[in-house]
Amino acid sequence: MSQKSEYIQTETGNKVSRKSLIIGSQNIILGGKTIIQADCCIRGDLRRLVPQGQNAAAVAIAVGRYCFLSKGCLLRPPSKTYRGQFSYYPMKLGDHVFVGEGSVVEAAVIGSYVNIGKNCVIGKFSIIKDCVRIEDGTVIAPNSVIPSFSSVEGYPGIVVEELPETAAEMLELKELYKSI
Amino acid sequence: MAPKRSGASSASSAPLPPLSIDPTALLSDAISFSGTYLITIGANTVLHPRCKLNSTEGPIIIGSNCIVSERTQLIAPDIDGLVLGNYVHVEVNCHIQSARIGDATSIEVGTRLGKGSCIGDNCTLSPLSTILDVDVLPAFTVVYGENQRRVDTSSTAIARNETMLAHIDCLKKLLLNKSEKYTR
Amino acid sequence: MSSFPYIHISCPCNEDRPQTLTIDSARPISPSKSPSKHDFSFPPAAPQTPTKRRTLLAPFTPSVSFDATNLDLDDDEELTDEDEENNFDPRDPRSAFSLFPIENLLYCEDCHQIRCPRCVQDEIVCWYCPSCLFEVPSSTVKSDGNRCTRNCYLCPVCTALLAVIPVNHSTLNPGSTSDHPTGPFNLFCSHCHWTTSDLSPPIQLEKPTSISAQLSKLTHSPQDNEFTRLKQHYAQQLGNAQEDFTNSPAALTRLMGLYTGLGSSSGSHGGGRKGRGVKKLEMKEVDRPREVIEEREMEIVERMAKAGLNATTNAKQRLSQPHEPRFISDLTPTAVLLRTKRSKRCRACRHILVKPESKVQTTRFRIRLVALNYIPSLTIKRLDSTIAWNNLTPHKTHRFLLTVTNPLFDPISVSLLTPRRTPGTAFASRVTILCPEFEVGANTDVWDDALMSTKPAAVTPSGVATPPVAGSFASFSKDPKMSTVYEQKRNYTSVVIEVVPPEIPDTRDTRIRDERLLEIPIYVRVEFEAEVDRDDEEGGGGRPSHSGASGGAVQREKVEYSYWCVVGVGRVGDPVEGVVASEPNTPVRTPVGTPVKAPRTPAAMRTPLRQVRS
Numbered sequence: 016m017s018q019k020s021e022y023i024q025t026e027t028g029n030k031v032s033r034k035s036l037i038i039g040s041q042n043i044i045l046g047g048k049t050i051i052q053a054d055c056c057i058r059g060d061l062r063r064l065v066p067q068g069q070n071a072a073a074v075a076i077a078v079g080r081y082c083f084l085s086k087g088c089l090l091r092p093p094s095k096t097y098r099g100q101f102s103y104y105p106m107k108l109g110d111h112v113f114v115g116e117g118s119v120v121e122a123a124v125i126g127s128y129v130n131i132g133k134n135c136v137i138g139k140f141s142i143i144k145d146c147v148r149i150e151d152g153t154v155i156a157p158n159s160v161i162p163s164f165s166s167v168e169g170y171p172g173i174v175v176e177e178l179p180e181t182a183a184e185m186l187e188l189k190e191l192y193k194s195i
Numbered sequence: 196m197a198p199k200r201s202g203a204s205s206a207s208s209a210p211l212p213p214l215s216i217d218p219t220a221l222l223s224d225a226i227s228f229s230g231t232y233l234i235t236i237g238a239n240t241v242l243h244p245r246c247k248l249n250s251t252e253g254p255i256i257i258g259s260n261c262i263v264s265e266r267t268q269l270i271a272p273d274i275d276g277l278v279l280g281n282y283v284h285v286e287v288n289c290h291i292q293s294a295r296i297g298d299a300t301s302i303e304v305g306t307r308l309g310k311g312s313c314i315g316d317n318c319t320l321s322p323l324s325t326i327l328d329v330d331v332l333p334a335f336t337v338v339y340g341e342n343q344r345r346v347d348t349s350s351t352a353i354a355r356n357e358t359m360l361a362h363i364d365c366l367k368k369l370l371l372n373k374s375e376k377y378t379r
Numbered sequence: 380m381s382s383f384p385y386i387h388i389s390c391p392c393n394e395d396r397p398q399t400l401t402i403d404s405a406r407p408i409s410p411s412k413s414p415s416k417h418d419f420s421f422p423p424a425a426p427q428t429p430t431k432r433r434t435l436l437a438p439f440t441p442s443v444s445f446d447a448t449n450l451d452l453d454d455d456e457e458l459t460d461e462d463e464e465n466n467f468d469p470r471d472p473r474s475a476f477s478l479f480p481i482e483n484l485l486y487c488e489d490c491h492q493i494r495c496p497r498c499v500q501d502e503i504v505c506w507y508c509p510s511c512l513f514e515v516p517s518s519t520v521k522s523d524g525n526r527c528t529r530n531c532y533l534c535p536v537c538t539a540l541l542a543v544i545p546v547n548h549s550t551l552n553p554g555s556t557s558d559h560p561t562g563p564f565n566l567f568c569s570h571c572h573w574t575t576s577d578l579s580p581p582i583q584l585e586k587p588t589s590i591s592a593q594l595s596k597l598t599h600s601p602q603d604n605e606f607t608r609l610k611q612h613y614a615q616q617l618g619n620a621q622e623d624f625t626n627s628p629a630a631l632t633r634l635m636g637l638y639t640g641l642g643s644s645s646g647s648h649g650g651g652r653k654g655r656g657v658k659k660l661e662m663k664e665v666d667r668p669r670e671v672i673e674e675r676e677m678e679i680v681e682r683m684a685k686a687g688l689n690a691t692t693n694a695k696q697r698l699s700q701p702h703e704p705r706f707i708s709d710l711t712p713t714a715v716l717l718r719t720k721r722s723k724r725c726r727a728c729r730h731i732l733v734k735p736e737s738k739v740q741t742t743r744f745r746i747r748l749v750a751l752n753y754i755p756s757l758t759i760k761r762l763d764s765t766i767a768w769n770n771l772t773p774h775k776t777h778r779f780l781l782t783v784t785n786p787l788f789d790p791i792s793v794s795l796l797t798p799r800r801t802p803g804t805a806f807a808s809r810v811t812i813l814c815p816e817f818e819v820g821a822n823t824d825v826w827d828d829a830l831m832s833t834k835p836a837a838v839t840p841s842g843v844a845t846p847p848v849a850g851s852f853a854s855f856s857k858d859p860k861m862s863t864v865y866e867q868k869r870n871y872t873s874v875v876i877e878v879v880p881p882e883i884p885d886t887r888d889t890r891i892r893d894e895r896l897l898e899i900p901i902y903v904r905v906e907f908e909a910e911v912d913r914d915d916e917e918g919g920g921g922r923p924s925h926s927g928a929s930g931g932a933v934q935r936e937k938v939e940y941s942y943w944c945v946v947g948v949g950r951v952g953d954p955v956e957g958v959v960a961s962e963p964n965t966p967v968r969t970p971v972g973t974p975v976k977a978p979r980t981p982a983a984m985r986t987p988l989r990q991v992r993s
Contacts, residue, residue, distance in 0.1 A: 036244075060369055062369065094365070101358065103365070103369070119322075136322035144512075154322045156569060157539075158542055162510075162512065171539040174509065180744060180749055181751050184751060185482050319572055339536075340537050340571070343537075344689075345689075
C-alpha cells in the first residue's frame with residue numbers, strides 16, 4: 016500500500032507514520048500491531064493532574080491491539096471539572112478500533128471492534144461499547160453511551176440500526192494491518 | 196519531551212509577523228504564525244501546539260483567558276482584522292475567518308466560520324457547524340444539529356467562565372511555554 | 380442504498396414454500412470439529428452419479444453450458460428455454476426481501492438452510508437501558524413501560540443525553556463543600572444547552588438522583604393524569620382478585636373477557652363465558668370518564684403569533700413525545716427507550732440459531748450459527764483501480780476480481796454461473812466469468828496458516844485439494860488468460876469477471892426503473908467431500924481429508940449445495956467518446972468458461988440449500 020519507509024515499526028509491531036504527531040509519548044501505551052497514519056495527532060501530554068506530588072505512571076491514552084488511526088485523526092483525552100478540580104482524564108481504546116480520516120476522538124472508553132467513520136466527532140467522556148459502527152460525519156454528544164451492536168448516525172448521533180451477530184468479524188482489522 | 200517532527204520548523208523559518216504577546220500567555224511549540232499584520236495575544240491565553248494564525252489580510256487580536264486548540268486556523272478576513280473576545284474557547288480543527296467573536300463563546304470541534312462572520316457573546320457552536328460568510332449570530336445563540344439554532348437560556352455563562360479559568364490553569368501545568376521563542 | 384460494490388445472498392425463503400426438506404438425506408456442513416452423530420448415517424457417494432460424470436469431465440471443460448454456438452453436448456439437456464425462468468432476477472420486486480449481506484444471515488444446522496432475518500423468530504432474553512446499561516427485569520417493563528426508570532433522559536430538542544447539573548453552579552472554589560453540590564438541579568443538554576428551566580413552568584429537581592420519580596410528579600399532562608385515574612379505578616375494582624391486572628396475563632385475559640362478555644351479554648347475560656371457569660367479575664364503570672380537553676386551535680395560533688415560529692417544535696421533536704406538543708416550551712425530557720438482547724430461532728424447526736449471554740455488557744454468544752461460518756463468501760474488487768464504481772463506462776470491458784473464501788475445514792470446488800446477459804432489464808450488460816470452476820482450499824486453522832507462511836511453495840491449496848479436480852486445476856493454469864484462476868491462497872480463490880455495460884439513455888423511464896444500476900446475479904454451486912467423522916477421529920485437525928482420500932478407510936461423501944447471490948457492481952455512466960460497441964470479448968478469451976445462463980436448477984435441488992449425492 017505505501018512504502019515501508021513511511022512507517023517506523025516498534026518492537027510490538029506498531030507502525031507509526033513519521034508524519035504523525037505524537038505529543039507526550041511517555042503517557043501513551045500502544046498495545047501492538049497498531050497503525051498510526053500520517054497527520055494523526057495523539058495528545059499524550061494532556062494527562063491527569065494528580066493533586067499532590069505522586070505523578071506515578073500517568074497514562075493519558077491507552078490503545079489496544081490492531082487499531083488503525085487513519086490520516087488526520089486526533090485522539091485527545093477528555094477534560095472536566097470534578098470536585099472542584101479541573102483535569103484531563105485518561106482515554107482507553109480497545110482492540111480493533113478503526114478511526115476514520117479526520118475524526119476527533121475525545122471519548123473516555125472505546126471498546127473493541129469499533130469502527131469510527133470519516134470526519135466524526137466523538138464527544139468528551141462518551142463511552143462506546145464493543146462492536147459498534149459509527150457512520151461518517153457523526154457527532155456523538157458528550158457523555159453519551161453507545162451500547163454494543165449499534166450503528167450510529169446523525170447530529171447528535173443516535174442508534175439507527177442494530178448490527179448482526181457477525182459484527183466482530185465484520186469489524187476486525189487484522190487484514191488491514193497486514194495490508195500496510 | 197515530545198518528538199519533534201517535520202512541520203515544526205515552519206514557525207521558525209518564515210519571517211514572523213509582528214507579535215504582541217502578553218507575558219502571562221502560554222504559547223506551545225510549533226505554532227505557525229504567518230502574515231504581516233500585528234497579532235495580539237491577551238493575558239492568560241493558551242495556544243495549543245500546531246494552531247495556525249494568519250494575518251496576511253489584517254491584524255488578529257485574541258483577548259484574555261482564551262484557549263485556541265491544535266490544528267485550528269485563525270485567518271484575518273480583511274484589513275479590519277479578526278477579534279476574539281475574552282474567555283473564547285476554540286476547539287480543534289476549526290477554520291475561522293470571522294471578523295469578530297464575542298466574549299465567552301465556545302467554538303467546538305471542526306467548526307467553520309465564514310469570512311467576515313460575526314459571532315456574538317456567549318454563543319455555542321456545536322461540532323462541525325458551519326457559519327456562512329458575513330453571517331451575524333446574536334448573543335447567546337446555540338448552533339446545534341443540522342445548523343439549527345436556539346437561544347441559550349441555561350444561565351451557565353458564569354460557570355463556564357470559571358471552568359475556562361480552571362482549564363487554563365490545568366493547561367499551564369501540562370504544556371510547555373515557548374512564548375519567548377516567538378518573541379525573540 | 381449501500382455503496383458499491385456489494386454482494387447480497389438470496390435467502391431460500393425467497394423460493395416457493397414449503398421449504399421443509401428431506402432432512403434425512405442431508406448432513407450438515409459442520410465447520411466445527413465435533414459434528415453431532417446423526418450426521419453420519421449415510422453411505423459414501425456411489426460411483427454412478429451425475430457428480431461423478433462432472434468430475435470426470437472437469438479437467439477438459441467446465442460443465443457449464445457455453446455460448447449457444449458452442450454447445451457442450453453434455454449439458455445439452457440442461458439448456459432448454461425454461462432456463463430463463465430459473466435465472467434469479469435481482470430486479471424482481473420480491474427479490475429485495477430476500478437479499479442480505481452474508482453477515483446478516485444465519486444458518487440452521489438442522490434444516491441445512493440459510494436463514495435470513497425474515498425466517499427467524501426473535502425471543503427477548505433481557506431488557507436493558509442502552510445508556511446506563513442496567514438490566515431491567517421484565518416485570519418492571521410490564522408495569523413501568525419500556526423506558527429507563529433510572530436517571531437516563533434525552534434532550535427533547537436535540538436527542539443528546541441530558542446531564543444533571545446544579546442550578547447554582549458558582550460553587551467552584553476547590554476547598555469548599557463542592558464535593559456534594561447542593562440543589563436545586565437542572566437537567567442540562569451539553570450539546571444544545573437546553574435545560575429543564577426552559578420549560579414552562581420550569582422544572583427544577585431537588586436531588587441529583589432518582590430523576591424518574593421526581594420528573595413523573597412534575598411533568599404529567601392532563602392525558603396522563605386521566606389515564607392514571609382510570610387505571611387506578613379499575614385496579615381497585617380488580618382489587619378483590621388481589622391482582623394487578625397489568626402484571627398477570629390471566630388477569631389481563633379476564634379483563635379483556637369482561638368487555639367481550641359485556642358485548643355478548645346484551646342477549647344472554649354472561650352466557651358466553653361459563654365454560655372458562657373464570658369467576659364473573661362485577662365491574663363498576665368509572666362514574667364520569669372525563670374528557671381531556673383538546674387544545675383549541677385558535678389559542679395555538681395566537682400563541683404562535685406571539686412566540687414566533689422558532690418557538691414551535693419540528694416534526695421529529697413532536698413525534699418523539701407522547702402528546703405531540705406544538706411548542707418547544709412544552710417538550711419534556713424523554714426517558715431512554717430500553718433495548719433488548721434477543722435469541723433467534725429457526726421458524727421452520729424451532730431450533731435456536733442465536734443465543735446471546737444474558738449479561739448486558741458482554742458481547743459473547745452461547746450459540747451463534749451464522750452463515751459466515753458455513754457458506755463460502757464472495758467479495759469483489761476492481762482489477763483496474765481507475766474503474767469508478769459509480770460511473771462505469773458503457774461498452775468498455777471492466778474487469779473485476781471475484782474472490783470466494785471458504786469457511787469450511789474441507790476444500791471445496793466451486794462453480795460460479797451467471798446469465799450471460801444480466802436479466803430483468805432491457806439494457807443488459809454482458810458478463811463473463813473467466814474461470815467459472817475452481818477449487819478453494821480448506822479453512823485450516825491458524826497453526827496451519829503459520830506453517831504455510833514459512834514454506835509457501837510446499838503446501839499450496841491445489842496440492843492438498845481432493846485429487847481429481849486438483850489435477851484439472853493444474854491443466855487450467857497453463858494458459859494464463861483462459862479459464863485460469865487469478866489468485867489462489869490458503870482458503871480463498873480469486874477469478875476474473877468481465878463486465879461490459881451497455882449504453883443506457885438517461886430518460887425519465889430509465890431513472891424510475893434505475894436501469895443504470897448494474898447488478899449481476901451469480902449462482903454459486905459448492906461441492907465438497909466431507910468426511911464422515913467417527914467418534915474416534917474427534918479433533919482430527921483442520922484437514923481430516925488427507926488420509927481419507929487415499930486410504931479409503933474413512934467414510935467420505937459428496938456434499939453439494941447452491942445459492943444465488945447478487946453482485947452490485949455499480950452504476951453505468953454516460954457513454955464516453957471513443958469507446959464503442961464491440962464484439963463480446965477480446966477474441967482470446969471469447970467462449971471459454973462463459974456460461975450462457977445458469978443451469979436449470981431442478982426444484983429438488985433448488986429448495987434445499989444442499990443435498991448429498993448418493
